[in-house]
Amino acid sequence: MTPDVILAGFGEILTLERLAIAFLGCFAGTFFGVLPGLGPVTAIAVLFPITTYLDPVSGILMLAAVYYGGMYGGSTTAILLNIPGEVSSLPAALEGYPLTKRGRAGAALATAAVSSFVAGVVGTIGVMIIGPTIARVALAFGPPEQFGLILFALTAISGLVAGSLVKGLAMAVLGILLSIVGYDAISGAQVMTFGSWTLAQGFSVVPVMIGLFGIGEILKTLVQRNADVVVAPVGSLLPTREERRAAVGPTARGTLQGFFLGLIPGMLPSITSFLNYSWERRRAERRGDSQFGKGAIQGIAGPEAANNGAAMGGFVPLFSLGIPTGPSMALILAALLVYGLVPGPMLFTQEAEFTAGVLASFLIANVILLVLNLPLVGLWAKIARVPFSIMGPIVIVCCLVGSLLERNSMFDVGVCAAFGFIALLLDRAKLPLAPLVMGFILGPSFQETMRQSFTMSPTFFVERPIFIAFALAAAATVAFAVVRAVRTARMQRASRDGALVRH
Amino acid sequence: MTRLSALARSPEMWAYALLSAAALIALANGLLLIVQAAGSGPESAAGWFVGLAGFVLLGLVALAVRQDRRFVAESVVTSIAQVIVAEEEAAGRDVGERFQTELPPVPPREAARALLITGAFVVAWMVLLPWIGFGLATALFCAAYIVVVAKRKWWVGAIAGVAIGGALALLFSIVGVLVPTGALWYLIA
Structure with a gap:
């Protein structure tokens, strides 16, 4: 990407209208992010339909702003309110809460914001540097290579996100099946339509996503007891000199770890941020005088940087290969498709100006979040206390309307509602949603590239070295998951036997 | 059995x-x-x-x-989290006080009631939408939800319902998002 293309990108973004859109996106994203139980994916799912009324650059700008805002909102509530929830919010609970108790919540929030900002900016530059290189390599990819890549992406996310690879893969296959309902792209045959005209159109991405991540999340919150939300005083926003010095190293390490891990499908920002926390913890222990567990600012700075670094890293495979690394990226891919853009190497070559505009918009969104959100911390804390009984129905209605807008079909509204309930059922049964979404988004190209590869040569899988490399990587993921499963089973059996012996 | x-x-x-x-x-x-x-x-x-x-x-x-x-399968994150929680507890710090992986569920009967009613209201919203329009359907949906599911007083539901329905309808008309306005009014007119 040449400097003049990047400058042109900035020129396109720095208009009053686009800045206003970025501002609105940051605000709306943070708004959803601070609500207990909702996160960046829900924020994108709910607001996505509205962005389709904008031009592509403004639409992606808004979605990126919503995404960052959602993540920022999540860490704000994690530090300030100590709302329990996912395992990945353990670092914020272990380190943020003691800081809050000492009246240093403001410093923790400021550190989180600055670390995220640094990671966001460095990550964007990383995308500008690495993206075009990978895109050039990907230009040489034929159907077999694409097929291998998708196969790897699906196994990686199934093995990493879920505890059980088998369950992850089952969800991925279900996603593929859902995506191919309707007319077959190659032969025109009707697949799983039962002669229905409505089903022949297939399931649209928008209502399925909004159902899974919008309505599903609301229903999940509905069947849980409300958390007691106690807002702690924020205190001074300025970190002390020691706190600032302590945060520099973890921010730098977190940014790099997050960005590079984030390139791998399945390495969701929440996972990388958690891994970074455990690494920083080990590092501090090795060096002695670890403050971890007692409110270490390193435990805020590192994971926050890793989180945003991974969020940026995920854009590299999305823009250069057309492969999302997780549900948020899958939603952005869906948005690109709605705007008529095909994610893949062309984004860095033929559509370079568009991509430069989008990357510039990431930088702008990061700056806006930094200057806008810290002064508004008090407001966010108040919004987090808005009772669920008011927020629940608003989000449900926004989801239903969103699913109606794309094709103006009541079938889509029904699909959205049904998938909300399905998401709740799958969550209760501990079946992961991320592989389902990946399978659903990548399903059509998985099928096409697989069939094209077999048409090109029935023995393509031993002839194409890049395909073989991807297949080996997928096999390695499977082997890793199998070894982990065997070890977990053995440990659980041992502890069960131990308990029996004691009785 | x-x-x-x-x-x-x-x-x-x-x-x-x-x-x-x-x-x-x-x-x-x-x-x-x-x-x-x-x-x-x-x-x-x-x-x-x-x-x-x-x-x-x-x-x-x-x-x-x-x-x-x-056996119970564990994700990579859960396995690492268990080690960290064990370390914290060994150091004499109570993690449970600060962190729970899952919020306690509401009693099954209550959960089933809330889900069933929400589902019924969503279906009602879908049926009414083309007839009475977005603003009114949403106001009714929110009011009913707040009174029946969230068990607030009826006037809280009424005020919140009208406010939310009105605000969302206004917002969509400003942004230029076209939502159903209600066929019934045209039929009456």
């Missing part, structure tokens, strides 16, 4: 049943497509793909059921 009723209440059973149903539908549809295309050509290839996907899904469900009976 008790085992059967326990199975009927388990979400795993329902989820696996859903997956198996999808797998069987795919398998049957795949076979049908292959037979219709007399086993050759692109239509048959489509059939093979769908049928195979259904077969693989069925196999994965069987494996998942078998795995569930033998």
Whole structure:
């Protein structure tokens, strides 16, 4: 990407209208992010339909702003309110809460914001540097290579996100099946339509996503007891000199770890941020005088940087290969498709100006979040206390309307509602949603590239070295998951036997 | 009998049943497509793909059921989290006070009631929307939800419902998003 293309990108973004859109996106994203139980994916799912009324650059700008805002909102509530929830919010609970108790919540929030900002900016530059290189390599990819890549992406996310690879893969296959309902792209045959005209159109991405991540999340919150939300005083926003010095190293390490891990499908920002926390913890222990567990600012700075670094890293495979690394990226891919853009190497070559505009918009969104959100911390804390009984129905209605807008079909509204309930059922049964979404988004190209590869040569899988490399990587993921499963089973059996012996 | 009723209440059973149903539908549809295309050509290839996907899904469900009976699978993050929590507790700090992985669930009967009513209200919203329009349908939905599901006083529901319905309808009209305005009013007019 040449400097003049990047400058042109900035020129396109720095208009009053686009800045206003970025501002609105940051605000709306943070708004959803601070609500207990909702996160960046829900924020994108709910607001996505509205962005389709904008031009592509403004639409992606808004979605990126919503995404960052959602993540920022999540860490704000994690530090300030100590709302329990996912395992990945353990670092914020272990380190943020003691800081809050000492009246240093403001410093923790400021550190989180600055670390995220640094990671966001460095990550964007990383995308500008690495993206075009990978895109050039990907230009040489034929159907077999694409097929291998998708196969790897699906196994990686199934093995990493879920505890059980088998369950992850089952969800991925279900996603593929859902995506191919309707007319077959190659032969025109009707697949799983039962002669229905409505089903022949297939399931649209928008209502399925909004159902899974919008309505599903609301229903999940509905069947849980409300958390007691106690807002702690924020205190001074300025970190002390020691706190600032302590945060520099973890921010730098977190940014790099997050960005590079984030390139791998399945390495969701929440996972990388958690891994970074455990690494920083080990590092501090090795060096002695670890403050971890007692409110270490390193435990805020590192994971926050890793989180945003991974969020940026995920854009590299999305823009250069057309492969999302997780549900948020899958939603952005869906948005690109709605705007008529095909994610893949062309984004860095033929559509370079568009991509430069989008990357510039990431930088702008990061700056806006930094200057806008810290002064508004008090407001966010108040919004987090808005009772669920008011927020629940608003989000449900926004989801239903969103699913109606794309094709103006009541079938889509029904699909959205049904998938909300399905998401709740799958969550209760501990079946992961991320592989389902990946399978659903990548399903059509998985099928096409697989069939094209077999048409090109029935023995393509031993002839194409890049395909073989991807297949080996997928096999390695499977082997890793199998070894982990065997070890977990053995440990659980041992502890069960131990308990029996004691009785 | 008790085992059967326990199975009927388990979400795993329902989820696996859903997956198996999808797998069987795919398998049957795949076979049908292959037979219709007399086993050759692109239509048959489509059939093979769908049928195979259904077969693989069925196999994965069987494996998942078998795995569930033998051990509880843990994600990488959960495994690391367990080590960290154990360290914290060894250091004499109470993690449970600060962190719970899951919020306690509401009693099953209450949860079922809330879900059923929410589902019914969503269906009612869908049915009413084309007739009475977005603003009014949303106001009714929110008011009913706040009074019945969230168990607030009726006037709180009424005020909040009107405010939310009005605000969302106004917001959409400003942004230029077209929502149904209600066929009933045109019929009356």
